[in-house]
Amino acid sequence: MSILINKETSVLVQGITGKEGSFHTLKCLEYGTKIAAGVTPFKGGSLFNDSIPVFNTVAEAKSNIKIDATVIFVPAVFASSSVIEAIESEIPLIVCITEGIPTIDMMNVKSALRGSSSVMIGPNCPGIITANECKIGIMPGFIHKKGKIAVLSRSGTLTYEAVNQLTKAGLGETTCIGIGGDPIIGSSFLTFLKMFEGDPETEGVVLIGEIGGTQEEEASEYVKNYMKKPVVGFIAGKTAPEGKRMGHAGAIISGGKGTASEKLKVMKENRIHIAENPSVIAETMIKALR
Amino acid sequence: MDIHEYQAKELLTKNNVKILHSILCHSGDEAYNATVSLNTPVVVIKAQVHAGGRGKAGGVKIAKTPEEAKNITEQMLGMTLVTAQTGKDGKVVHKVLIEEGADIKKELYLSVTIDRKTSNIAFVASAEGGMEIEEISKNSPEKILTVLINPSNGIKSYHVLKMFLFLGLDKPIYNEFNNFVNLLYSAFLAEDMSMLEINPLIITGNGNLIPLDAKIALDDNASFRHPYYNDFIDEDEEDPLETKAKSVGLNYIRLDGNVGCMVNGAGLAMATMDTIKEFGAAPANFLDVGGTADSKRVETAFNILLSDKNVKAIFINIFGGIVKCDMVADGVITAAKNIGLKLPVVIRLEGTNADKASELLETSGLNFIVGNSLADGAQKVSKIVNS
Secondary structure (H helix, E strand, C coil): CCCCCCCCCEEEEECCCCHHHHHHHHHHHHHCCEEEEEECCCCCCCEECCCEEEECCHHHHHHHCCCCEEEECCCHHHHHHHHHHHHHCCCCEEEECCCCCCHHHHHHHHHHHCCCCCEEECCCCCEEEECCCEEEECCCHHHCCEEEEEEEECCCHHHHHHHHHHHHCCCCEEEEEECCCCCCCCCCHHHHHHHHHCCCCCCEEEEEEECCCCHHHHHHHHHHHHCCCCEEEEEECCCCCCCCCCCCCCCCCECCECCHHHHHHHHHHCCCEECCCHHHHHHHHHHHHC | CECCHHHHHHHHHHCCCCCCCEEEECCHHHHHHHHHHHCCCCEEEEECCCCCCCCCCCCEEEECCHHHHHHHHHHHCCCEECCCCCCCCCEECCCEEEEECCCEEEEEEEEEEEECCCCEEEEEEECCCCCCHHHHHHHCHHHEEEEEECCCCCCCHHHHHHHHHHHCCCHHHHHHHHHHHHHHHHHHHHCCEEEEEEEEEEEECCCCEEECCCEEEECHHHHHHCCCHHHHCCHHHCCHHHHHHHHCCCEEEECCCCEEEEECCHHHHHHHHHHHHHCCCCECEEEECCCCCCHHHHHHHHHHHHHCCCCCEEEEEEEECCCCHHHHHHHHHHHHHHHCCCCCEEEEEEECCHHHHHHHHHCCCCCEEECCCHHHHHHHHHHHHHC
């Protein structure tokens, strides 16, 4: 068990022939992901890597091949259209890697998601991986090892930092999800916490947040009221100045709101075990599991 | 990106919102001529800096004659304005906006933002115009109304009515208010704003609604469909190092400390800064070198870090995933040799080929200090700057 994806998941790649798309498709294939098809407009009928059929549209791909999930490597200018295309084609899981999508476009995507059956991860994220089974994204596969901890994060390399520690500590991972660093994202921490609480293989969850927005606070409330599994939390950006976007479009303290100290306070009050610095994430989890 | 009041008003005009007549001036003489041509009993001289709270800091003044406008403008130009929003260093005034005076009967607050929690457009209204909204929100939150609008349904008349009633306005002004709110809503979407704040929005003696001040932030990610964003960039408002870093594709933000940081990934970069602080030192910057940390990029990053004279030591923290650590180490060694780097450098490389990377660093003949973990590296670099 794991959540959302496993070794049977049949994956579509939107933007499969582009620079990023083709590079990471090969890396996902190496990991063992079942890449079933690709989409690039006007390249329909060709084969990627001599084996994977390319279609012009998502609908065309879906009518020919069973698709469980899609990953989007389309440039920001066209990315929201690609996401909406996937939603309207009723693809169950949509992972959008693209960085730099305008916020108003993402607002329209969220409207399209309401009332649809699709779950969206991202944008501006590393993707999702179930250790030793299926990788849909750009994270380094080799640091992951099948185990019992789930990781949820708004960041990329900071997630790898946590995963690396969990693997080295012998805890290993179930499913790890980078939810994205933008102000508006497909799904928040809350969506996945609920799934992990229900996943028999997951014994604990690492939650890596950062400054900006109120997702961590909402997640904390859920942890306190509904979660039996321990949650270890870390927040990046204690030293970030107000009003500056710290790399991620969503990582900004505005009007005194969204600070790390505010988030840490709420998390502590809601029974989340805080890792004081990123080097002690695995250590904190080991203590929390006792 | 933040823009100036005069640019915000240009955008409002473009979107059919009526504003007061005003003229941008860069000198006392220009201010004199502007006041003559505006030809109103009083003019208001407003310093153009990217920060609110200008009034209290002496950045907004009234003049009755062209001579007076000229004098005030000459005093204002070149002065450093320290407001609640500029930070302690303040902002130097390079231009002023000369605007016709207005007969103010009532001051209101109205802003449009994006509500991250619900992914809706949010209007925020208050009858306490002219005050800072953060202050009102802290002291009397009941004086603020937030109206959420689902963008797929658009703004409806009941949304407007809710704000109108909350603000306690008189019925004769309803049509004008309705029109005004709708124009703001469409301007917000049309120009890809992330914030539009009218404070104060005034009602004049004649019962007209006028946005007296306007503050707008634009969504950088939408610049591809608004070529004019580029023209709105004012280099006087930016930190020169940040501008330089941006031009070479590096994400850099200057801070007050003395440990220069070079990290891949925004989250890890923030976490690195925080850990340095935890060990008693302070980061000099945020710097995300991104996914391709080759020697050319590392060299550029070194040069940016070294331009900040506060930097006493450098901490490089790279998690090699797709990018291989030995390649990064090679890049760091080449770059350090090329620029003859003298400052102490603590390096922590983790991930793909980390062992090979340590070997390269140790045999490089350069005096690198290796950190075994993020915390270990942060502790070592903090010790160096504090000794």
